[in-house]
Amino acid sequence: MFTIEHDFDATVITLIDEGHEGLMEDITILAFDDCVTLEQIDPMTEEPARITLSMAQLRDLAAALDLPEGSYRIETRPPKG
Template identity: 70%
Template sequence: MFTIEHEFDATVITLVDEGGDLPLVEDIVIHAFEDCVTVEQTDPQTDEVLRITLSLTQLRDLAAALNLPEGSYRLERKA
């Protein structure tokens, strides 16, 4: 399950783990800003929010990597 909320300066997507055969993990919150994307998840052992910031180029590369076989790639920007 996930939710999408549009705030003043970002779109916020929350991914909720609904289970399955594995133990549940904490929700993931994604903030999509004009110039970057942050991914946050609370560490259940320390109760600390862990944050990763991706540039839009890194996000584009990640999206492409999810659909490519093993290897090394460089995406070229179209003019």
């Protein structure tokens, strides 16, 4: 399950783990114009763990989900015209 909210400066997506044993803490994704931040509460410390991805890293992650093992570089090309 997930929720989507549009705030003033970010889109907030919350991923909720449900339906099985060994549930993980919710993950909150904050999408800004220039980066995306993932947050999850560490159950041991009750503190949030944060990871911030640039838009290029996010693009690479999305591409990597559909590729086989290997090393890749995504080249961006200027628009034609």
